[in-house]
Amino acid sequence: MDYNFTPEEEKYREEFEAWLLDWLPDDWDPDNQPSYHTNEEAKAAYKNFQKAVFDAGYATVHFPKEYGGKGKSVIEETIILQTIAKYCGTLRAVGTVTHAMATPTILAHGNEEQKTNLIPKILDGTHIWCQGFSEPDAGSDVANISTLAIREGDHYVVNGQKVWTSIGHLADYCMLVVRTDPDSKKHKGLSYLLVDMSLPGIDVRPMTQITGHAEFNEIFFDNAKIPANRLLGNEGEGWKMTITTLMFERVMGDVVMASNFEKTVNGLLAMAGQVKRAGKPVIEDPVIRQKLAQAYIEIQVLKYHGLRNFSGQVDRAGIPGPEGSIGKLLWSEPNQTLTETAIGIQGPAGTATEGPWSVSDGRWQYAFLRSKGNTIEAGTSEIQRNIIGERVLGLPKDSTRQKQS
Amino acid sequence: MEIKLNKAQIGMGKEARRFLRKDCPPEFVFEMYSDEKGYTDELWEKMIENDWMAMRVPEKYGGMGMDLLDINIVLEEMGRAVLPGPFFSTVMLAAEAIMEAGSEAQKAHFLAAIADGKLKGTLALSEQDSGGDIAYIQLEARKEGDGYVLNGAKIGVPDVHAVDIIVVAARTQPGDSPEAGITLFVIDAGAAGVSITPVPTMDGSRKLGVVEFDNAKVGKDAVLGEPDQGWNALRRVLRKAQIGLCAECVGGAQRAMEIATDYAKVRVQYDQPIGAFQAVKHRCAEMFVDVESSRSILYYASWAQDNADEKQAEIAASVAKSYCTEAYTRTAGSGIQVLGGTGFTTESEMHLFLKRAKANEFALGDPAFHREQVMRLLT
Numbered sequence: 001m002d003y004n005f006t007p008e009e010e011k012y013r014e015e016f017e018a019w020l021l022d023w024l025p026d027d028w029d030p031d032n033q034p035s036y037h038t039n040e041e042a043k044a045a046y047k048n049f050q051k052a053v054f055d056a057g058y059a060t061v062h063f064p065k066e067y068g069g070k071g072k073s074v075i076e077e078t079i080i081l082q083t084i085a086k087y088c089g090t091l092r093a094v095g096t097v098t099h100a101m102a103t104p105t106i107l108a109h110g111n112e113e114q115k116t117n118l119i120p121k122i123l124d125g126t127h128i129w130c131q132g133f134s135e136p137d138a139g140s141d142v143a144n145i146s147t148l149a150i151r152e153g154d155h156y157v158v159n160g161q162k163v164w165t166s167i168g169h170l171a172d173y174c175m176l177v178v179r180t181d182p183d184s185k186k187h188k189g190l191s192y193l194l195v196d197m198s199l200p201g202i203d204v205r206p207m208t209q210i211t212g213h214a215e216f217n218e219i220f221f222d223n224a225k226i227p228a229n230r231l232l233g234n235e236g237e238g239w240k241m242t243i244t245t246l247m248f249e250r251v252m253g254d255v256v257m258a259s260n261f262e263k264t265v266n267g268l269l270a271m272a273g274q275v276k277r278a279g280k281p282v283i284e285d286p287v288i289r290q291k292l293a294q295a296y297i298e299i300q301v302l303k304y305h306g307l308r309n310f311s312g313q314v315d316r317a318g319i320p321g322p323e324g325s326i327g328k329l330l331w332s333e334p335n336q337t338l339t340e341t342a343i344g345i346q347g348p349a350g351t352a353t354e355g356p357w358s359v360s361d362g363r364w365q366y367a368f369l370r371s372k373g374n375t376i377e378a379g380t381s382e383i384q385r386n387i388i389g390e391r392v393l394g395l396p397k398d399s400t401r402q403k404q405s
Numbered sequence: 406m407e408i409k410l411n412k413a414q415i416g417m418g419k420e421a422r423r424f425l426r427k428d429c430p431p432e433f434v435f436e437m438y439s440d441e442k443g444y445t446d447e448l449w450e451k452m453i454e455n456d457w458m459a460m461r462v463p464e465k466y467g468g469m470g471m472d473l474l475d476i477n478i479v480l481e482e483m484g485r486a487v488l489p490g491p492f493f494s495t496v497m498l499a500a501e502a503i504m505e506a507g508s509e510a511q512k513a514h515f516l517a518a519i520a521d522g523k524l525k526g527t528l529a530l531s532e533q534d535s536g537g538d539i540a541y542i543q544l545e546a547r548k549e550g551d552g553y554v555l556n557g558a559k560i561g562v563p564d565v566h567a568v569d570i571i572v573v574a575a576r577t578q579p580g581d582s583p584e585a586g587i588t589l590f591v592i593d594a595g596a597a598g599v600s601i602t603p604v605p606t607m608d609g610s611r612k613l614g615v616v617e618f619d620n621a622k623v624g625k626d627a628v629l630g631e632p633d634q635g636w637n638a639l640r641r642v643l644r645k646a647q648i649g650l651c652a653e654c655v656g657g658a659q660r661a662m663e664i665a666t667d668y669a670k671v672r673v674q675y676d677q678p679i680g681a682f683q684a685v686k687h688r689c690a691e692m693f694v695d696v697e698s699s700r701s702i703l704y705y706a707s708w709a710q711d712n713a714d715e716k717q718a719e720i721a722a723s724v725a726k727s728y729c730t731e732a733y734t735r736t737a738g739s740g741i742q743v744l745g746g747t748g749f750t751t752e753s754e755m756h757l758f759l760k761r762a763k764a765n766e767f768a769l770g771d772p773a774f775h776r777e778q779v780m781r782l783l784t
Contacts, residue, residue, distance in 0.1 A: 001474055001708050002407050009406075075406065269784060283784065286777075293776035296783065297724045305701035311408035326694050386683065388690035393666045395680035395689060402681075 033089025046094035050125025102129035130171035149178035168217035190238030258303035298334035332374035421482035431754035438609025444490030453522030477652035484653030491564035499526025506630030506638035529559035537771030546575035555618035644722035654733035
């Protein structure tokens with residue numbers, strides 16, 4: 001049992017950290033970066049950052065060299081991502097979907113032409129990707145997709161609508177899940193198209209979240225013609241590709257997520273030392289100390305569960321299954337609790353969103369509202385619990401779903 | 406970075422599970438609830454044959470010198486079986502205290518006998534006025550000549566009715582903080598001035614008692630380690646014991662989850678197994694999350710005791726203790742709920758887990774104490 005990285009791995013971390021700290025502006029304060037806003041400014045900052053990381057040889061290092069990676073392992077990549085999380089605020093956030101979803105899927109299932117043409121441009125920041133999955137009638141019931149892609153000669157004609165597409169308004173490309181067999185239902189007959197968002201017939205409309213920002217979008221496809229050479233894998237394999245591709249990215253994501261949350265908890269403790277209650281720093285209040293400690297504890301559990309999962313050894317209660325679903329429950333709900341604790345210790349300033357009479361310009365207010373999306377996005381908590389109950393513990397599906405399958 | 410058990414550890418766990426399934430079934434545990442002694446010599450002898458009492462004792466004193474992670478694997482299986490008897494008290498409390506603080510002579514004298522299973526011991530720590538705050542120690546040990554005179558009472562002492570020796574944390578210098586003025590003593594359970602009263606408790610698998618000291622005289626050779634400096638050693642003992650309780654919790658919670666899940670697959674109501682209903686299914690899923698996340702923090706906390714710096718080890722122990730005990734309580738409570746009416750009777754073994762969960766929650770510092778510890782260490 002060993003929780004330490006090896007000396008070589010630590011040396012790699014030092015090397016990357018040295019480059020990164022040198023590259024970042026002199027006045028860059030890692031602990032006081034603004035909350036993440038998906039706008040043109042963030043997009044430009046990301047592309048600039050990603051290009052620099054790529055040119056320095058530190059982009060997606062676990063990918064094969066022939067597509068722009070360095071042929072290293074997920075450990076080195078995790079070290080890079082942890083270091084970025086530590087120092088870079090949200091510089092890389094615009095690229096999260098791209099790196100976590102698009103590139104691994106293309107690497108696993110693309111043909112040579114697709115891999116060679118598409119992957120290097122992601123690694124060097126030229127292209128940003130979004131993921132077109134959810135639809136108005138396909139939310140938790142992900143396979144209920146109805147966006148149709150009908151083959152006509154050397155292209156597919158796509159008609160339909162996607163919703164909740166994060167970064168859609170900034171993206172150059174889209175991983176689009178479509179139904180290529182119009183007579184099929186649910187998981188069968190789905191395919192992946194790699195869609196150039198600049199093509200005609202594609203209309204992106206931002207949607208405003210309760211935070212006041214527009215991070216995600218509706219995308220309307222109206223007879224959009226997508227070249228057939230941008231079909232990933234084969235028709236009808238869409239579902240399989242979705243399920244099989246993402247394991248390493250998800251477990252890496254959990255480890256890096258824990259690094260982010262450790263920073264958040266440190267920020268929470270610092271804030272609690274500043275704001276007052278009855279004239280004294282709130283961090284001296286015994287009841288609040290209990291809540292602060294619990295926030296810290298839950299993030300430590302997330303961290304060490306992530307590392308254990310990452311190290312590939314989660315006990316499966318005797319049944320093989322996707323125990324990665326635990327990870328989401330271990331960060332989404334604690335984050336809701338801790339952000340609620342954060343605004344709860346600010347007194348009447350607890351709803352203030354900016355200005356000198358707010359706390360940190362409403363950083364925690366944004367975090368609290370944003371956290372309400374955590375238990376919904378990337379699989380709701382209810383779906384996660386269904387997955388654990390059915391696929392890990394082997395409990396039966398309820399009778400209505402049994403009839404369907 | 407490699408976070409997994411090795412073959413030897415996995416094998417040890419399997420062996421322990423096999424043994425306990427046969428020799429410590431739930432019916433036995435419940436029988437021991439109403440048994441005054443609370444364990445059988447027969448089972449104790451078999452455990453000696455397994456070399457279990459020797460696991461942590463250094464090889465120099467006839468033991469196997471295993472590390473914390475190793476013994477936690479066996480403790481997890483013991484927790485799964487809700488093993489009754491003074492094993493934990495002897496090995497994780499008394500023996501650890503002697504290992505941490507004892508002189509060569511004391512170690513040689515006590516540890517060999519413990520490793521052989523011939524000597525049983527426990528730790529007397531909490532007092533009525535301390536509540537869940539184990540750092541509040543006021544029991545007086547007044548210096549008299551070469552020795553000391555103890556006066557006062559210790560409560561919640563596990564297995565004290567069954568042991569030969571008691572390690573006692575007492576105050577030899579006035580004050581409120583434990584860092585200065587606490588001395589550890591190892592005394593004979595049958596010594597003059599020492600009286601033991603059993604306290605009936607919900608968890609009949611781990612008997613608790615009160616030890617009253619009425620001008621109990623002990624010699625200077627009863628002192629473990631340095632006078633007035635006992636807290637240094639004691640805090641290390643407590644961390645390891647707290648984590649040992651976490652191992653019990655993970656084992657018990659896992660078994661509770663298995664029983665509940667198995668039941669949910671076979672109990673049919675409204676023409677389908679009740680596990681098909683999301684309310685029940687989700688409750689079982691939550692149990693799984695609690696079990697696996699507890700296991701993850703348990704492994705780290707165990708490793709940290711021998712591999713991280715003192716402060717990290719302290720934080721890890723308090724993080725684990727508060728989390729794993731509360732997770733066990735939640736899981737056991739959920740287990741009763743899934744089992745419905747049956748879960749609420751002693752026909753089911755589920756209550757054994759709930760009662761042990763509560764006992765572990767309150768022992769060696771309650772969750773509120775440990776959360777406060779975390780804050781003190783962090784800020």
